[in-house]
Structure formats: structure tokens, C-alpha cells
Amino acid sequence: MIGQEKRDKWKKILPELLAVILCLVLMGAGVSRKEGYHMDELLSFELANARYNPWIVPTQPEGRLAKFVNEEIEGDSAGETLENLKNTVTDVLRNRGNSKLLSYKADVYEEPVWITNRQFQDYVTVGQKDAFDYLSVYFNVKDDNHPPVHFMLLHAMSSVFRGTLSPWLGCSINLVCLGITLWLLLRLGRQLADVFSLEGKGRQLGILAVLLYGMSTGALATVL
Template sequence: MNISDKKSRIFLAVVIVLSLALSTVFMMNKQGYHEDELLTYNLANSANTLKTDGEWNSGADFIDYLSVSDGDRFNYEQVYENQIIDASHPPFYYGLVHTVCSLFPNQFSRYFAFSINVLAMAGILIMLFKIVKRITKNNLYALIATGAFAFSIACTTMTIYLRMYATLTFFVLSMIYMNLKIFERKNTAKFTDFLILGLITLLGTLTQYYFILFEGLTGLIMLVFQIKERNIKDLIKYIITAVLGSAAALCIYPYIITNVLGGNRGFGSLSISIDPITVVTYFAYKIGTYIQVLAKDVFLNQIWLLALCSAALIGFWIYLRFVRKEKLSRTAFMAFVPSLVYFVAISLVSPFNSDRYIMASLPMLVTIFVLALIKFTRVTGKKWLTTAVPICLAVTCAIGYITVKPYYMYGVKTELYTPQTSKCVFV
């Protein structure tokens, strides 16, 4: 069962519009901010800081802290310097935020950074569709998988969180897609393919340091499969592209090395005792915490449902692999395995327990479960099950929005004081 390219593009456009409209509704009802969301605006726009010694910060102080002044519009040097001082993230995303904010000097609005997330999410959904289409060779399956993520709590949460993680996820999926495209060309990849891959490597590295881990994982698998397929010509070009892209990122922002190795978002954030009991306890605690996060974002906030689906997925894979003797295609392996390893690795090294650190893996994790469900219906040969899959996913997504509140919405209720005006920001 399939649909034409023309119909799939129309349906994909509808999915993207509806998904972003839904996220916009949640954004309109967002009543507060995570402190990092306000840091997004400060680090992108201003060298000013707030008074922290007990003095009063006026409204003007906050405007100076969060917005671009008339004299600092399109001042990317200041953006660059802010990231050096902060020493947590590279500057590209902040440059995007600064560009939007520079069009509206002396103003603060949640929609400035949100507009970047909207564009990134549109790109994410397009890339996800193209990736699944390359894996399955089926427009309908790609559309179902994309829709399942587009209408998940994970998608909305990523879109309304005013940080760099939607942009990071776009570059991660773009990296996966270009790897699949180059791999399938079998030594006939075009110069433009490697040029795009190099640009993705450069911008992804300059967006968030976790991109480096994903780049390494996808690159390692690409290396192994290209050697097995004897695609040595493309492999050499691929390695050169990766090296040049990474070198360009280091030339633009050489602080990447010190930040990754010693910063509070790199290896410097790790402080695990070598005591075996401590290591096991730490591993169980971190993985367990992120399983809860995954359950909320994708499985209706029900760990038992995630456990049930995971057990069914593993059991079905064992059946396919050892009974039906069906191996996972290399394109599927290249797309899914890095996301699984990334989820586990980031769960262990993240400085805080938060869904934002694993956001880049969520589209592919959702896709794994959706494609397994589709494969199950094909194995059974029951046509009514094929029709039931999108209906089941639609109902699940609807229940999710009814029963689960996306992260980063916050509220105005407080026991500390009674707000005297609606013109205030809650952090």
C-alpha cells in the first residue's frame, strides 16, 4: 500500500501546518520561562547582567538584559564574546536569535526565538519524512511515521522550548539523511552531496556540542558499511568532508576543545566514582530517569506502556531475525542505531536530568516503534490492521494531549506573592 509523491507532499504539508499550529497554541498559553530560555535572549542580545546583590532590577534593567539596543543591532561580535564568557555552548544558534531580535530593537517577545524553532521543526518533519522514505521506499509509511512524531508531546515540547535543541535536531536528522543518500549512491555521490554534508557538519558543531557525538556515531557506522560495500572512493571523500567541516568549526570557534573537554556541558560535567557499586547505581538512576522522560514525551506518561511496547518490539525483532531470517537493512541500521546509542550516552553524561538533552534522538525513536508496528501488520497479512495503524496512532496522540501537559508551559500561580499586573515574566 502506497501513495503518490504528489499526494504525499500535500499530506506532509498539512501535517506540518497542523503540528506547528498546535505548538503555536501551546506557545500562546505558555505562562513562564525556564531560566535558560531567558539566558537565550541575554546571551544572544546583550552584554548587560542583572543585579544580584539585593538591589532592585527595574523593568528597564530587564529590557537591557533581554533585548537588542539600537546600537547593538546585528552585532555578532558581542554574541561571540558572550559565548566565550558563558563557556557552555557554541555561538551559531545565538546568532540566529540575535538576527531575529535585531529586527525588533528594545523589545522582548517569546515569538522571536519561537520563530526559529518553528522553521527548525518544519525542517525536522521534512527530514524525518525523507529519511523514512529512503528506508521503507514507501511514501505512506513515511507519512505515518512523520505524523506520529509531529503530533506527539515530544514535538510540541521541543518547539515551545526556547533553546537550541530544535535546531540541533534538524542538523542531526539532516546528517542522517545525507549519510543515507551518499551511502546509496555507491561511489557515485555528487560534489554537492559532500558540500551539503560539510555545511551540516560545520553548523551542527557550532549549534550544540552533542552534535559531535552524533556525528561520531553516524560516521563510525558509515565507515564500516562503506568498507563492506567497497565504496572506497566515496568513503575517502566522506572522511575529507568530515575533517574539513570539523576543522572549519574549530577555526571559527576554537573554544570548542576546552568547552567539550572541561566545560560544564562536556566531559567536565562527569564526576563518577570508580567504585563498581556507585557506577551501577549511577547507571540505573540515570537510565531510569530518562526512561521516565521518554514515557512522558511519547508514551502517555505511562512507564508500563513504554515497557510493554519495548518488550513487544524486542520480541518481534528476535522473531524476524532468528525465525524469519530477516536482517535489518543497512539504511535502517544507519538511521536507528546512532539514535539509540545517543539516547543512552546522553542519559549518562547529561549535567541535569532533562528531556532537552535527548530531544535530538526522539524523532528516530518514535519512528522505530511506528515502523515496527507497520511491519507487524505486513507480517500478519491482515489488511484491516494496516488501516488501524494510523487510527491507533491518531487516538494515542489525542489522548496524549488530553492527559499529558508538555514541559516548559509553567504557570502564574505562586505562594510568594499576588501578581498586581499581567505584564510580568515568571521564571
């Protein structure tokens, strides 16, 4: 009896599941054919993965905070690094604006310097040294007009696939969000059926909504 109930339940949800899978496969095919990056996409990788250095420019390739972390925080051992971090926090609490951290200056050159391909690759990707450094992500986006959650998710993906720059890193997050959206559309179909007294039509309405949106150019543009 229980086995029959499970089979009946799967028969009911199978069309919904297939509709969602179809849309996700179609969007995934679009991601696989994506070429190049919009400037804002590169900026997302920069803010997510550049270690305490959100903006790289030819006259200042290393930011003020990045320079401070490299020269004043990082030590030869974990213990030395923690000691330097403790001293920095103590200095900031005591001296505020006059602390070494807040008065630290970046190297700014009068003439632009050449930024190599390797430097820029390191700038938009994650290496062994800066994986899962969410404090860096926070400092990079604290003055940006976007909240940090997406950048932290992108940094997490980049930390798993270190040294990689790929559309899949960002688009995989979008595919997950699309899957949640499609699930909500299925739920919405059932609620609309109740509102308009369309008994037994809720699943069909949800599937229709999923296919109309999930296979649209609007969904594809959102994912890409």
C-alpha cells in the first residue's frame, strides 16, 4: 500500500520535475556557448577575487589595503600573522584615524606601469593563498552599491576551482537561482488554481508557467 502511494506521488510530480529539468538543461546549453564577458561580469570577478585590492589601475597596481596586508599583517607563520593582526586591531581601537592602518599609503606612480597578463589573471581568479578569504570580499565591496552575498558566492566557486576564469563559475549560481524560481512558479500555479476555483488544474498551470518563463529569452539573458 505504501509502495503504491509513493508510485502515485511520483507520477504526479514527474511532469513538473521533467519541465524544470528541461528548462535547466536548455539554460545550461546556453551557458556552454557563452563567449566573452561583459565589463560588469569582470568587475564581479575583480570584487570577489582580488585580494584586498578591488580596483587595479596602471598608476596603482597594488591597493593601499593590499599593500598593508602584505607588508604588515602576513608573517612567516600563522602565529606571527595572528600577532600582527592583534596589534593592528589594538592600534586601530586606540588611535582611530591616526592608526597605522588608516594612515597607510599605497604606491602611486606618476607614469603608468605595465600590468602583465599574469597579474591580471591573479587579479580575477583565486590562488592557494587567497582561497575562501571572505574578509577580503567584504572589504572590496563595502563601498559598492551592491550587497556582498553574490560576490561571496562567486568567491566560493572561484575558491573551489582555483586559478580558473569561466562563465560557469557565475552562471552556476544563476542556474541555482533559476531552479528556485521555477519551483516557486510551480507553487504559484497551485495557488492560482485555488484562487480561481480550478480544481485539479494547479499542476498544469504551474508547468505552463515554468515552460513559458524557463524557456524564454528573458530567462536565458538572466542566467547568462
